[in-house]
Amino acid sequence: MVIKPKVRGFICVTAHPAGCAAHVQQQIDYVKSKGPVRDGPKKVLVLGASTGFGLASRVTAAFGSGAATLGVFFERPSEDGRLATPGWYNSAAFTRAALDAGLYAKNINGDAFSDAVKRQAIDLIKADLGQVDLVVYSLASPRRTHPRTGATHKSCLKPIGAPYTNKTVDTDRGIVSDVTIEPATETEIADTVAVMGGEDWEMWIDALLEAGVLAPGATSVAYSYIGPEVTWPIYKNGTIGTAKIDLERAAKKIDAALKAHGYGRAFISVNKALVTQASSAIPVVPLYISILYKIMKAKGLHEGCIEQMQRLFATQLYNGSALAFDDGGRVRVDNWEMRPDVQAEAAKIWPQVTTENLAALTDIEGYRSEFLRLFGFGLPGVNYDADYEPHVPMPE
Numbered sequence: 001m002v003i004k005p006k007v008r009g010f011i012c013v014t015a016h017p018a019g020c021a022a023h024v025q026q027q028i029d030y031v032k033s034k035g036p037v038r039d040g041p042k043k044v045l046v047l048g049a050s051t052g053f054g055l056a057s058r059v060t061a062a063f064g065s066g067a068a069t070l071g072v073f074f075e076r077p078s079e080d081g082r083l084a085t086p087g088w089y090n091s092a093a094f095t096r097a098a099l100d101a102g103l104y105a106k107n108i109n110g111d112a113f114s115d116a117v118k119r120q121a122i123d124l125i126k127a128d129l130g131q132v133d134l135v136v137y138s139l140a141s142p143r144r145t146h147p148r149t150g151a152t153h154k155s156c157l158k159p160i161g162a163p164y165t166n167k168t169v170d171t172d173r174g175i176v177s178d179v180t181i182e183p184a185t186e187t188e189i190a191d192t193v194a195v196m197g198g199e200d201w202e203m204w205i206d207a208l209l210e211a212g213v214l215a216p217g218a219t220s221v222a223y224s225y226i227g228p229e230v231t232w233p234i235y236k237n238g239t240i241g242t243a244k245i246d247l248e249r250a251a252k253k254i255d256a257a258l259k260a261h262g263y264g265r266a267f268i269s270v271n272k273a274l275v276t277q278a279s280s281a282i283p284v285v286p287l288y289i290s291i292l293y294k295i296m297k298a299k300g301l302h303e304g305c306i307e308q309m310q311r312l313f314a315t316q317l318y319n320g321s322a323l324a325f326d327d328g329g330r331v332r333v334d335n336w337e338m339r340p341d342v343q344a345e346a347a348k349i350w351p352q353v354t355t356e357n358l359a360a361l362t363d364i365e366g367y368r369s370e371f372l373r374l375f376g377f378g379l380p381g382v383n384y385d386a387d388y389e390p391h392v393p394m395p396e
């Protein structure tokens with residue numbers, strides 16, 4: 001099958017198996033080029049392991065520290081004649097590379113919010129690894145079926161209290177326009193907290209502790225975003241930000257539980273704004289990212305998910321380093337994004353951007369090519385006019 005990108009709004013409905021594999025290999029090569037992360041994790045559970053920050057965390061653990069990894073994700077597998085989602089191809093490529101390097105790598109493709117997947121993970125850890133010493137919580141989902149009530153909650157990206165009007169960009173067509181987003185209802189806020197807040201992270205840690213599969217001294221980390229004021233009504237002070245406050249609440253509770261369990265720790269890492277499947281769905285944010293990329297690339301400060309996670313592991317979590325917390329108790333690898341000189345330039349460009357000057361004032365081209373790379377398109381060494389087999393079974 002000759003596989004081409006088919007972009008529909010903020011999603012690409014096709015994915016390229018060889019391109020996704022090349023994308024994963026780039027991440028592996030980057031981590032290897034940085035050298036080993038000393039005293040790193042040995043046995044790692046990654047929740048949301050197939051794309052974005054979760055995949056980058058898994059690659060860093062495996063190829064930076066030689067860790068055994070169990071990855072949990074929710075992806076559509078390929079079938080004969082039918083393409084998978086990119087996370088499936090990424091995970092297949094990661095697993096192949098890890099196994100070839102002599103590393104343990106297994107996967108669970110299912111709903112991480114369910115009790116069944118938690119049980120499956122615990123059984124696999126018991127059978128193969130005994131215990132894990134790092135749990136990465138990197139789920140980004142539009143919905144969650146609650147395992148106790150059976151209710152399905154849908155998350156939304158809306159402001160709270162008042163409508164929010166700002167610029168946004170149709171990244172596909174390059175059109176800058178004003179968008180007004182009506183405020184969320186109380187139910188929508190509660191639903192978003194139910195999906196993207198901390199309850200499920202707590203349920204995972206409770207289940208792992210109860211089953212005795214968390215090593216004494218284990219670490220757990222979840223990811224958050226804060227960003228500049230221009231995005232606060234839709235992010236930090238909106239429904240998703242409210243969910244992130246709940247994630248911080250959970251971090252404190254989990255930290256206390258892990259401290260009691262052999263001096264472990266749990267914390268939130270605030271990461272940089274990056275093009276991922278999750279962030280491309282947020283209004284206003286892609287325009288900010290396009291501006292940010294332009295500035296950070298010019299200053300030689302640009303990082304992708306893999307650079308961010310390698311830096312988190314090498315300068316905060318392991319390698320003889322200590323966690324540096326902000327006054328909210330969070331680790332900040334968004335520190336380069338939030339540098340005053342970077343933010344001052346972003347604030348200057350923001351009001352000037354129009355459809356006409358989008359290409360000149362922002363890195364919309366970089367945004368688009370990075371978006372396509374998420375789906376395996378635009379990678380060097382892949383012949384996009386050639387036939388590729390869409391069905392890639394998960395290596396075991």
Ligand SMILES: NC(=O)c1ccc[n+]([C@@H]2O[C@H](COP(=O)([O-])OP(=O)(O)OC[C@H]3O[C@@H](n4cnc5c(N)ncnc54)[C@H](O)[C@@H]3O)[C@@H](O)[C@H]2O)c1
Pocket residue numbers: 047048049050051052053054072073074075087110111112113138139140141142223224225270271272273274275276277278279
């Ligand atoms: N992208 C950004 O700019 C950014 C910045 C800072 C923090 N973050 C945070 O990082 C975390 C990860 O986001 P991302 O941008 O890497 O997202 P992503 O969309 O690339 O990855 C989401 C992962 O979650 C998995 N997943 C979704 N629903 C699932 C389910 N029900 N069961 C099992 N797995 C499921 C997917 O398979 C995938 O592996 C989120 O907490 C997000 O808020 C993102």
